[in-house]
Amino acid sequence: MVNQTGNRSQLRIAVAGATGRVGRALVARLAKDPVQVVALSRNASSIATSASVQAAEADFDKPSTLLEAMQGADRLFLAHGTSDRQVANEIALIDAAVTAGVSHIVKLSAMGPPTRLHPFDWHMQIEANLAGREIGYTVLRPSSFVDTLNRAKAPVAEATWGGAAGDGLVNLIDSRDVAEVARVALLDELFLSSQRAYHLTGPACVTMPQVAEELSKLLDRPVTYQHRTRAEQRALLIASGSSEMVTDLLLGLDRIFREGVLAETTTTVSDLLGRPARSVVQWLTDNLNGFMK
Numbered sequence: 001m002v003n004q005t006g007n008r009s010q011l012r013i014a015v016a017g018a019t020g021r022v023g024r025a026l027v028a029r030l031a032k033d034p035v036q037v038v039a040l041s042r043n044a045s046s047i048a049t050s051a052s053v054q055a056a057e058a059d060f061d062k063p064s065t066l067l068e069a070m071q072g073a074d075r076l077f078l079a080h081g082t083s084d085r086q087v088a089n090e091i092a093l094i095d096a097a098v099t100a101g102v103s104h105i106v107k108l109s110a111m112g113p114p115t116r117l118h119p120f121d122w123h124m125q126i127e128a129n130l131a132g133r134e135i136g137y138t139v140l141r142p143s144s145f146v147d148t149l150n151r152a153k154a155p156v157a158e159a160t161w162g163g164a165a166g167d168g169l170v171n172l173i174d175s176r177d178v179a180e181v182a183r184v185a186l187l188d189e190l191f192l193s194s195q196r197a198y199h200l201t202g203p204a205c206v207t208m209p210q211v212a213e214e215l216s217k218l219l220d221r222p223v224t225y226q227h228r229t230r231a232e233q234r235a236l237l238i239a240s241g242s243s244e245m246v247t248d249l250l251l252g253l254d255r256i257f258r259e260g261v262l263a264e265t266t267t268t269v270s271d272l273l274g275r276p277a278r279s280v281v282q283w284l285t286d287n288l289n290g291f292m293k
């Protein structure tokens, strides 16, 4: 938890993945705190800077930029877009952070079992690397982001939404809540050298047909989730232009949803934030426009 008596005015927090879903929300929130934020991007000019937010170029293909970006940083938030370069890139930044004397890393990982499925296996490799370091860290393991439903927007509008998730239960978390938990972990003054993991979920589980029911109420028209086999869904994804890697990732998610692998509900978000986690209905309500015809 945040030690309100700690002097954070000089605290320098580097944020990797600052232009991503979680990173962007985190930078916006930290900008209101008495800290200096260094937002990292391959394209630093895309970052909106201010008195408390500075931008720095960090390009994993240019390792010197990583060490430079870590100079003077006290804490690091580590997020990286899903990519087959993720393991090498995150470990390179961890190396730079350890070399530069960063005291605590908050790493965005994923909730899920040890498995060969990407990206879970990638996160396991990065977490295992972190575990062998002399550095404090907090691993954030969120369930699937509710923003995943962004992919359903056009199909719902066109009445073609479906997949291979069946009636499986999944707990979906709002990525804004993940960002707020990351902020708490980054500002924690009490256990800097601690190595810990937080399992983060939304307040309840849903099935895809239940999401369709909620959308039907909100849109005031019938929305259905069409049940497909994996082979049917694969063919549709490939035909719509998804790469093999993205198709496999999406089919992997459908499988995990169908089998209820991410159906665990934890109270960690509300324990740390002092308010309930945002619900799927709240996210659908905030994002309803995209589901309309």
Ligand SMILES: NC(=O)c1ccc[n+]([C@@H]2O[C@H](COP(=O)([O-])OP(=O)(O)OC[C@H]3O[C@@H](n4cnc5c(N)ncnc54)[C@H](OP(=O)(O)O)[C@@H]3O)[C@@H](O)[C@H]2O)c1
Pocket: 016, 017, 018, 019, 020, 021, 022, 023, 040, 041, 042, 043, 060, 079, 080, 081, 082, 083, 085, 089, 108, 109, 110, 111, 119, 142, 143, 144, 145, 146, 148
């Ligand atoms: N989606 C889910 O349901 C879910 C659930 C749990 C965990 N996660 C984890 O969340 C992480 C992604 O976080 P996010 O959604 O906030 O990020 P995101 O929106 O996918 O954004 C990707 C970020 O990674 C940065 N990046 C830098 N170098 C990259 C490279 N070579 N390839 C790809 N991205 C690169 C990008 O920065 P620049 O382009 O500015 O350089 C960008 O800020 C992944 O590790 C994923 O496994 C996702």
